[in-house]
Amino acid sequence: MTSRIQILEIVGPxxxxxxxxxxxxxxxxxxxPQAVQGSDVLSVVFGDAKKVISAAMLQKADSYFHGxxxxxxxxxxxDAPP
Amino acid sequence: MKLFFxxxxxxxxxxxxxxxxxxxVFGLLILAxxxxxxxxxxKPFGSTGAVRYMDEVALVLMWGYSLFIALGTGARAFPPEFxxxxxxxxxxxxxxxxxxxxxxxxxxxxxxxxxxFAVAGGLRGTGWFPMDLMQAFLLHVAFVxxxxxxxxxxxxxxxxxxxxxxxxxxxGGMFFFGRRLPEYAETVGGVLGLFVKVLYAIAPxxxxxxxxxxxxxxxxxxxxxxxxxxxxxxxAYTAVCLACARLALKRKRL
Numbered sequence: 001m002t003s004r005i006q007i008l009e010i011v012g013p014x015x016x017x018x019x020x021x022x023x024x025x026x027x028x029x030x031x032x033p034q035a036v037q038g039s040d041v042l043s044v045v046f047g048d049a050k051k052v053i054s055a056a057m058l059q060k061a062d063s064y065f066h067g068x069x070x071x072x073x074x075x076x077x078x079d080a081p082p
Numbered sequence: 083m084k085l086f087f088x089x090x091x092x093x094x095x096x097x098x099x100x101x102x103x104x105x106x107v108f109g110l111l112i113l114a115x116x117x118x119x120x121x122x123x124x125k126p127f128g129s130t131g132a133v134r135y136m137d138e139v140a141l142v143l144m145w146g147y148s149l150f151i152a153l154g155t156g157a158r159a160f161p162p163e164f165x166x167x168x169x170x171x172x173x174x175x176x177x178x179x180x181x182x183x184x185x186x187x188x189x190x191x192x193x194x195x196x197x198x199f200a201v202a203g204g205l206r207g208t209g210w211f212p213m214d215l216m217q218a219f220l221l222h223v224a225f226v227x228x229x230x231x232x233x234x235x236x237x238x239x240x241x242x243x244x245x246x247x248x249x250x251x252x253x254g255g256m257f258f259f260g261r262r263l264p265e266y267a268e269t270v271g272g273v274l275g276l277f278v279k280v281l282y283a284i285a286p287x288x289x290x291x292x293x294x295x296x297x298x299x300x301x302x303x304x305x306x307x308x309x310x311x312x313x314x315x316x317x318a319y320t321a322v323c324l325a326c327a328r329l330a331l332k333r334k335r336l
Binding site: 006009010013014016017018020021022023024025027029031032033034 | 312322
């Protein structure tokens with residue numbers, strides 16, 4: 001009996017919490033506390049870091065695609081092991 | 083009811099004394115005074131608009147401090163009691179495990195940074211307690227209560243280092259990317275989309291409580307209905323975490 005009550009104590013608020021989370025997801029951005037996204041200092045810093053990391057990842061993927069050499073870098077492709 | 087109040091008061095007093103003994107309070111005050119007051123008082127180039135940048139940095143620091151202090155305080159509420167075996171005399175008194183949990187939680191959820199920010203803003207001449215700042219304070223307290231409950235639950239089922247790391251990643255990740263999860267779930271679809279939706283449903287939404295941009299640029303207050311929904315979410319999330327923590331503490335072998 002006690003364990004049933006304990007489970008109800010968890011499941012009840014959990015249902016309310018999930019319903020509220022999905023309700024908040026449907027509220028327009030301009031009416032939420034976080035009115036805009038991606039315009040504060042942290043977003044700028046992380047946005048720049050994301051751009052640098054994305055560019056580096058793209059270059060890395062390109063080098064894998066071209067057998068270890070960069071795109072348009074013939075000498076490195078020639079030197080790369082078969 | 084009276085007994086409940088007295089027991090709660092005794093536990094809160096005990097935990098506050100513990101915080102005082104560990105000099106955590108002084109650390110908080112020194113950090114806040116050294117960083118926030120100069121930031122809030124400065125007027126670069128005599129321009130009031132440029133001060134918003136300072137305000138933003140101050141608020142970012144406040145959010146960062148409060149997150150890590152809340153996680154640390156919540157995570158340290160129980161393990162030292164188990165290690166030092168002081169849990170036995172505590173529970174030997176007529177105090178249940180649930181009451182013990184609640185007392186610890188109350189102390190850990192204290193947040194006072196916004197008061198300092200308000201005082202600094204008032205000294206600078208931007209008004210003492212504007213309505214948007216009051217709302218931001220309420221939402222920040224709600225965020226701290228969610229963060230403390232998450233780390234408190236983690237401290238009962240994980241090791242301290244794993245708990246701190248996981249809680250910080252969860253709350254930090256949701257703070258930055260939480261708002262994009264529903265769109266992402268719709269885009270990817272399938273099993274991954276379902277997984278993202280489940281994650282969205284159960285993860286702690288730190289981004290719901292972030293009112294920094296509104297306070298900094300004076301965009302006005304949040305609608306009362308939205309504020310209530312967000313606060314209700316915080317209460318429900320805290321209740322789930324504390325109920326799970328209570329179950330974990332009851333089943334824990336001391």
